[in-house]
Amino acid sequence: MIIVGGDGSLVTAQQLQEAGINCIGVPKTIDNDLEATATTFGFDSAVDVVVDGLDRLHTTATSHRRVMVVEVMGRHAGWIALHGGIAGGADIILIPEIPFDYDKIAGVIKAREAAGCLGTVVVVAEGARPKHGEQVKRDVEAGEFRLGGIGDIVAREIAKRTGKETRCCVLGHLQRGGAPTTLDRILATRFGVKAVQLANEGHFGSMVSYHNYQVRHVPIAEAVNRLKLVPPNGEIVQTARDVDISFGD
Numbered sequence: 001m002i003i004v005g006g007d008g009s010l011v012t013a014q015q016l017q018e019a020g021i022n023c024i025g026v027p028k029t030i031d032n033d034l035e036a037t038a039t040t041f042g043f044d045s046a047v048d049v050v051v052d053g054l055d056r057l058h059t060t061a062t063s064h065r066r067v068m069v070v071e072v073m074g075r076h077a078g079w080i081a082l083h084g085g086i087a088g089g090a091d092i093i094l095i096p097e098i099p100f101d102y103d104k105i106a107g108v109i110k111a112r113e114a115a116g117c118l119g120t121v122v123v124v125a126e127g128a129r130p131k132h133g134e135q136v137k138r139d140v141e142a143g144e145f146r147l148g149g150i151g152d153i154v155a156r157e158i159a160k161r162t163g164k165e166t167r168c169c170v171l172g173h174l175q176r177g178g179a180p181t182t183l184d185r186i187l188a189t190r191f192g193v194k195a196v197q198l199a200n201e202g203h204f205g206s207m208v209s210y211h212n213y214q215v216r217h218v219p220i221a222e223a224v225n226r227l228k229l230v231p232p233n234g235e236i237v238q239t240a241r242d243v244d245i246s247f248g249d
Contacts (some may be wrong), residue, residue, distance in 0.1 A: 004028045006040070007224055010207060017205045022068070024195045025220045027205035030175060033077035036223035037209040040167050041188040046073070047083045047174040053171055054088025054121060060167075061119030067158050067166040069107060071151030073175050074125030078230045079234045080175065081125035082237070085245065092119045092246045094154065096127040097230045098237075100248030105154070105249050106161035108246045113164075120164075131249075148172075155202045167211070 001021060002027070003013040006029030013023040027034045030046035050072050061068040066088035070090075074080050078095025092108060094100050109120050126147040129135045136149040148170070155168040180188070187210070194208045194215045206217040230237065 002026060002199065004149050006031065007227065010034070010220055011224045013207075014205075014224055017220065022199075022204035023220070024198050024204065025223070027189050027207060027209065027223065028191075030080065031077055032079040033227045033229070034223050035226040035228045036207065036218045038211050039187070041184045041191060042180075043079065043083075044183045044187075045178070045180040047087065048174045048181050049178065050080060050084030050123070050171060051088040053169070053174075054084065054090060054123070057169060058089060058119070058121060061121050062166070063119075065118035065164070067120045067122060067159070067164050068156070069122045069124060069151050069155040069166060069168040071124050071126055071148070071168065071172075072169040073172075075127040075147055076227050076229065078125045078128070081123045081128075082230055082240065085123035086236075086240050086243075088123070089121065090123040090245060091117075092122040092248060093240060094122065094124040094128040094150075094248050095230055096125055098127065098247045098249050099131040099133070100127055100230050101131055102154075102157045102161060102248075105158060105246070105248045107219060108248070109158065109162050109164065115161075122154065124151050126150060133249070157249055161192060 002024045003009055004026040010025045013025045017023045027037045027040040028042050029040045030042045032040050032043035057068045066239055071128055072081050081093055081095050127135050151168040155166040159166040191208045198206050207220045207223045209216050209218045
């Protein structure tokens with residue numbers, strides 16, 4: 001079996017392998033949160049949706065002098081918010097790995113207004129949370145809990161603290177569909193070819209992985225149950241800070 005998916009699907013692949021069913025794993029998740037691979041296919045396409053949304057919302061933020069809060073996917077890892085926010089010119093990015101402070105966010109917006117920047121765009125991952133606070137969860141009757149609603153809360157708190165008109169836009173499942181980007185089309189093809197090669201060579205229990213521009217493979221066990229999170233002090237976060245993007249901390 002060639003099993004394509006994220007952590008949950010690959011955990012199942014590992015269990016099937018241990019039960020004696022030969023499996024090959026292929027990392028496909030928009031969250032890009034799988035260990036043992038530098039990237040997953042689906043991620044670039046999801047980020048592209050976020051960037052397109054931000055490009056459109058900048059117009060309203062600027063012309064109406066509003067704060068636009070954009071909620072994107074990202075339960076535990078903030079890769080979509082981080083990459084989408086940088087590429088889409090966000091002014092503030094809120095991710096699960098860096099708890100934020102509402103007063104700090106308000107301070108950034110007020111400072112921007114004092115400098116003549118009357119519109120602000122805030123990107124918030126669904127799993128982001130304030131310092132000493134919790135993630136915003138929706139009640140479900142069964143299955144894994146659902147996140148969602150942090151965007152509305154952030155918008156409300158910003159309006160209360162700054163007096164600025166603030167609107168929230170939730171991109172939701174738009175990030176999970178549509179035409180894939182060129183990068184994802186090529187990456188998926190390379191992953192698929194590698195998966196078949198691994199099967200032909202008998203490398204069962206392996207997952208296709210991508211490192212240093214090369215498609216390789218690792219044991220599935222190395223990739224599951226260990227989420228790849230955004231390093232709060234890593235290079236890409238520092239790059240965002242260096243171009244005056246705030247993380248609300």
